[in-house]
Structure formats: structure tokens, C-alpha cells
Amino acid sequence: MNGQSTGNKKTQGILVNEEANLWVSELLREEVKPAAGCTEPVAVALAAAKASEVLNNSFxxxxxxxxxxxYKNGFAVMLPGVMEAGLNLAAALGSARxxxxxxxxxxxxLTEAEIRTARERLADGKIRxxxxxxxxxxLIQAEQWSQDRVHHARVTLRGRHDxxxxxxxxxxCIEKIEDMNTATEKSIAGINNFYSMKLRDLIALIDEIDPEPLAFLxxxxxxxxxxxAVGMASPVGLGTAFAMKQRYSKNGQLKDLARLAMxxxxxxxxxxxxxxxxxxxxxxxxxxxxITAIMPLVAxxxxxxxxxxxxxxxxxxxxxxxSYIKAEIGRLSALCSCGIAAATGASAAIAWLDxxxxxxxxxxxxxxxxNLSGMVCDGAKLGCALKLATAASTAVETAALAEDGIRVPAGNGLVGRTIEETISNLGRLSRQGMQLADAVVLDIQEAFARG
Incomplete structure (x- = not known):
């Protein structure tokens, strides 16, 4: 519609109008949000913060x-402001806030006073x-008792990290949320319909939709x-990007899309x-x-x-x-959703742009x-930078190969007769075939923690 939302337009079975603009905007606003720190420990901190808020920070x-x-995804990742790992520390920081x-x-x-309070509560052994x-x-359940032990708060976080x-x-009960979003009934119906939409129809919708309501992206x-820019300027974390930049910038390889994206x-x-x-x-x-859905496109x-x-x-x-793929494999999965879902989104968007x-x-x-269906999620950690680099470069190269006519045929492993069938097969692998993987990773993490 080239920025205009006038009337209705029928494209490959999809009605593109103000209603479609509404539910696409609602869905993206629900799923695309700023986050400070890895979202698993942040979700723990959020539940703790709410419990503390209910008790006016009496602890x-x-x-x-x-x-x-x-637990798996929050085990080894560093927390913003303190650059230390630990779900107990995340809970302490949320409670202090x-x-x-x-x-x-x-x-x-976080303020110095909040960090100091959090460390005191941890040192006293009051957080478990x-x-x-x-x-x-x-799923997160937070229970906090007031300083005099007279009052008690219980908070349940479920389904989404926030x-x-x-x-x-x-x-x-002082608060209860029946539905996950506050959109109108029409937009809720549109969001629900999205997850049963054919990919061809989704692409047609993107072709015709008014982009301006989505400018927040x-x-x-x-x-x-x-x-x-922080990761490229100094050897922070694993130092992956800093090393890559040092190597690739010497001979102009950062002008190559795959290398810049990774x-x-x-x-x-x-x-x-x-x-x-x-x-x-x-x-x-x-x-x-x-990061994976956005940065290859930024490059x-x-x-x-x-x-x-x-x-x-x-x-x-x-x-x-x-979001479409993660609806099949799970919001959290034994598969690396950065490679399987987000990088697939970025690669598709590059192919669409081209x-x-x-x-x-x-x-x-x-x-x-x-290609990437075998990438396992073993939790959020410094080493994720390597997986994301692999996913980003693969996204760029895969789009180019598809444009050259390369496509893995149906019947090859997980690949189905349609793209929807392939995604469904990937979901079966995640939900059924990988049931033990998370438990094994969890055992490995707990064994390491025990020394």
C-alpha cells in the first residue's frame, strides 16, 4: 500500500487493510521488546521485583x-551492571529493585545501593x-516474606518472559491476567490466525502492508x-567479534555481506x-x-x-x-532457536529484499x-556468540544459494513437501525427538556447579 491505508486490498487470499495493520502491529509489539540482559535471568528478576513490590520491599x-x-538458559550468562552469572543473583537484584x-x-x-542490597541478601542466605x-x-514462581514474617507475596510468571x-x-489474589494481550477482539483473532497462515500469504501480507505503524522496529x-559496536570495539565476553574485526578489516573483507553480518x-x-x-x-x-533476526539485516x-x-x-x-517457527519448536527449546528460527527469519528477509x-x-x-536443524541449545552463555556468528553468515549464504536455484528437495531428512510441513517436522523433532536433551544439559550444568 506504499504508506497508505485506504480501503481493502486482496492479495493471494489475504485481506490487507486497517485490520491487518492492527493485528500485525499488535503481534510485533507483543513479541519485539527491549530487554536488558538475558531474558531468562531477567524474567527471574522480574518475578522477584514484583513480589518485593507487593511487600513494599520489606524482606x-x-x-x-x-x-x-x-534454569538451563540462566545458568552461565552474565547479568547487566554486575557482569556476574547466577539466577540467585538475578533474583536478589530484582528483589532489591x-x-x-x-x-x-x-x-x-542498577544503582550501587540496589547492587549492595542484593549482595547483602545473598550473603545472608535469604535467597534460594x-x-x-x-x-x-x-514458568517462574516467586515467594517473598516480609521482614516481620507477617506478610507474604506469591507471583507466578508463565508462558512469556514478561x-x-x-x-x-x-x-x-490481587492481580490475575486472563489473556496475554490487551488487543481488541479483532486483532486477537488476527494474531491467532497468523499461526495457521501459509507462508506465501505472510509474504504477500508483508508486500502490501503499511510499514509506518511498524516503524518502532x-x-x-x-x-x-x-x-x-561495543563487542566489535574491544574483546568483551568471548571476544569473537573483536578478533573477527581485527582479521577481516585488514583486507577489506568487512565489505563482504556474510563476514560483516557474522x-x-x-x-x-x-x-x-x-x-x-x-x-x-x-x-x-x-x-x-x-540480535540474530536483526543484525544480518543491518549489515x-x-x-x-x-x-x-x-x-x-x-x-x-x-x-x-x-515467531512462526518458535510456535512449533517452543518458546524455549532444546534446539538453538537463534539458528533455527531467528536466522531463518533474517535469511528469508534478505531473500525477500533481493x-x-x-x-x-x-x-x-x-x-x-x-542445514541448522542439529544446532542444540545448551543455555545462554559467552559461547553463544560463536553460534550466532555461524547462524548469521549461514543466513546470508543460504539466501544467495536459494537465489541461484539451490533447494533441498522434499524427503531429505526433515524437509517436507511444503514449507509448512518442514516447519511442522522441525517442531516434532524439538518436542518429541529432543525430550531428553534438556535434561542431559541440565545434569551437565549441575555436575559442573557441584565441582
């Missing part, structure tokens, strides 16, 4: 129950992390590029996993997903030049495909999933 004890996936209104930015710019025996991926569904004070470019993506992950006190734009509950915009409207549309497509051909976009996605 004697805090117990946090977490699902195995939250005592304000949940910041959402996934709850640990952004427990594993919940559950198959739910995102979705607090129940709050109790002294046994009485450009904020993610700025945020993630800022974080990437260096910038690794840079943002290096800095974020090290606990640099800056936010990134997350995607579908994950900051590293946001593309930098080297090839792309007008504002197409930048917004490409970002929207990348985020939407990330060709506008839905067949090539589908070929790109097929090749990505056929």
Missing part, C-alpha cells in the same frame, strides 16, 4: 521456583532457587547496532552475554533471537542501501518468521532448516 526471605528451561514496571528492562542501570518439576518451558499471570498477597536496529551479530552477542549494561531489542522473548542495509519502508518490512518479516519472490523465500527457509 526476610525469597524463594524462586524455575522451570528446567529457565522492587519495581516490576520496567518489564524486561528491570535490570537496566529451586527447580520446578514441570514440562512448561517458561507475562506475570497471578499475584497473591497474604493468600488473596527500527529502534531495534539502533539498539542492537549499539551493542554490536561480525556484527557476534559483537552484539559478545557484549550482551558479558553483561554490558545496554538493552537490545528482543524477539519472541529472546534477546539473542532479536545488508549498510552495504546495499535500502529505503526506510523496505527496511521496516524486512524487519517485520524476520521477526514474524522467528527478489520479492515467495518461491525463493521458501527455498531459503527450507535450506536454513535443513
Amino acid at each position: 526476610s526471605e525469597l524463594v524462586i521456583g524455575v522451570s528446567p528451561n529457565i 522492587g519495581s516490576a514496571k520496567r518489564g524486561l528492562d528491570v535490570l537496566n542501570h 532457587i529451586e527447580l520446578i518439576d514441570t514440562s512448561e518451558k517458561v 507475562r506475570i499471570v497471578e499475584v497473591f498477597r497474604d493468600g488473596s 527500527l529502534d531495534g536496529v539502533t539498539m542492537n547496532q549499539t551493542m554490536a 561480525t556484527m551479530t557476534a559483537g552484539a552477542s559478545d557484549a550482551r552475554m558479558a553483561g554490558v549494561d545496554l538493552p537490545v531489542m528482543s524477539s519472541n522473548g529472546s534477546g539473542n533471537n532479536g 545488508y542495509f549498510e552495504l546495499k542501501g535500502t529505503d526506510r519502508g523496505d527496511q521496516i518490512k524486512a524487519l517485520a518479516l524476520s521477526h514474524l518468521i522467528n 527478489t520479492r519472490d515467495p518461491e525463493i523465500v521458501e527455498s531459503t527457509m527450507t535450506n536454513m532448516m535443513a
Whole structure:
């Protein structure tokens, strides 16, 4: 519609009008948000902050129950502001902050007094992390007692990293969220329909949608590029991007799209996993997903030049495909969703920018999933920068191969007769075939912690 939202337009079975603009905007605003720090420990901090808020920061004890996936992803990642790891530390910092209104930015710019209070509570042995025996991926239950032990708060966070569904004070429910978003009934229906949409129809929708209501997606470019610059400028975290930049800039290889994409993506992950006190734009509950969905496109915009409207549309497509695939494999998974979902979104968006051909976009996605389906998630950590670099460079090269006519044929491993069938097969692998993987990773982490 080229910036105009006048009337209705029928494209390949999709009605593109104000209603479509509304639900796409609602979905992306729900799933694309700033986050300071890795979202698993941040979610723990958010639940703790809410419990403390209910008790006006009166504190004697805090117990946090977490699902195995939250534990796995929060085990080894550094926290912003303190550059140390630990879910118990995340809980202490959230409790000391005592304000949940910041959402996934709850640990952004902690004060010295808050950090000192958190360390005191930890040192006193008043904070405990427990594993919940559950198959739910995102589940956190926080219980805090007041200083005089008279009052008690219980907070449940479920389904999304920032979705607090129940709050109790002294046994009485004071907050309860029935539905995950506050969109109108029409936009809720549109969001629900999205997850059963054909990929061809999604691409047609992106072709025709008004980009301006989605302009907030450009904020993610700025945020993630800022974080990437930190990782490229110094050997922070694992130092992956700094080493790459030193090597590639000497002979002009940073003018190559794949090398620039992998260096910038690794840079943002290096800095974020090290606990640099800056936010990134997350995607579908994950900051590293946001980095992977966005940074290869930022490299593309930098080297090839792309007008504002197409930048917004490409970002929207990348985020939407990330959400679409993660609806099958799980918001948290034994598979690395950065490689399987977010990088597939970025690769599809690059193919879309180059060709506008839905067949090539589908070929790109097929090749990505056929290639990276074996990438396992073993938790958030410094080493994620290597996986994200691999995913980013593969995203660029896979789009180019698809444009050259390369597509893994149906019947090869997970590849189905349609792109939707391939995604469904990937979901089966994640939900059924990888059931033991998370437990094994968890055992490995616990064994390491025991020494």
C-alpha cells in the first residue's frame, strides 16, 4: 500500500487493510521488546521485583521456583551492571529493585545501593532457587516474606518472559491476567490466525502492508547496532567479534555481506552475554533471537542501501518468521532457536529484499532448516556468540544459494513437501525427538556447579 491505508486490498487470499495493520502491529509489539540482559535471568528478576513490590520491599526471605528451561538458559550468562552469572543473583537484584514496571528492562542501570542490597541478601542466605518439576518451558514462581514474617507475596510468571499471570498477597489474589494481550477482539483473532497462515500469504501480507505503524522496529536496529559496536570495539565476553574485526578489516573483507553480518551479530552477542549494561531489542522473548533476526539485516542495509519502508518490512518479516517457527519448536527449546528460527527469519528477509519472490523465500527457509536443524541449545552463555556468528553468515549464504536455484528437495531428512510441513517436522523433532536433551544439559550444568 506504499504508506497508505485506504480501503481493502486482496492479495493471494489475504485481506490487507486497517485490520491487518492492527493485528500485525499488535503481534510485533507483543513479541519485539527491549530487554536488558538475558531474558531468562531477567524474567527471574522480574518475578522477584514484583513480589518485593507487593511487600513494599520489606524482606526476610525469597524463594524462586524455575522451570528446567529457565534454569538451563540462566545458568552461565552474565547479568547487566554486575557482569556476574547466577539466577540467585538475578533474583536478589530484582528483589532489591522492587519495581516490576520496567518489564524486561528491570535490570537496566542498577544503582550501587540496589547492587549492595542484593549482595547483602545473598550473603545472608535469604535467597534460594529451586527447580520446578514441570514440562512448561517458561514458568517462574516467586515467594517473598516480609521482614516481620507477617506478610507474604506469591507471583507466578508463565508462558512469556514478561507475562506475570497471578499475584497473591497474604493468600488473596490481587492481580490475575486472563489473556496475554490487551488487543481488541479483532486483532486477537488476527494474531491467532497468523499461526495457521501459509507462508506465501505472510509474504504477500508483508508486500502490501503499511510499514509506518511498524516503524518502532527500527529502534531495534539502533539498539542492537549499539551493542554490536561495543563487542566489535574491544574483546568483551568471548571476544569473537573483536578478533573477527581485527582479521577481516585488514583486507577489506568487512565489505563482504556474510563476514560483516557474522561480525556484527557476534559483537552484539559478545557484549550482551558479558553483561554490558545496554538493552537490545528482543524477539519472541529472546534477546539473542532479536540480535540474530536483526543484525544480518543491518549489515545488508549498510552495504546495499535500502529505503526506510523496505527496511521496516524486512524487519517485520524476520521477526514474524522467528515467531512462526518458535510456535512449533517452543518458546524455549532444546534446539538453538537463534539458528533455527531467528536466522531463518533474517535469511528469508534478505531473500525477500533481493527478489520479492515467495518461491525463493521458501527455498531459503527450507535450506536454513535443513542445514541448522542439529544446532542444540545448551543455555545462554559467552559461547553463544560463536553460534550466532555461524547462524548469521549461514543466513546470508543460504539466501544467495536459494537465489541461484539451490533447494533441498522434499524427503531429505526433515524437509517436507511444503514449507509448512518442514516447519511442522522441525517442531516434532524439538518436542518429541529432543525430550531428553534438556535434561542431559541440565545434569551437565549441575555436575559442573557441584565441582
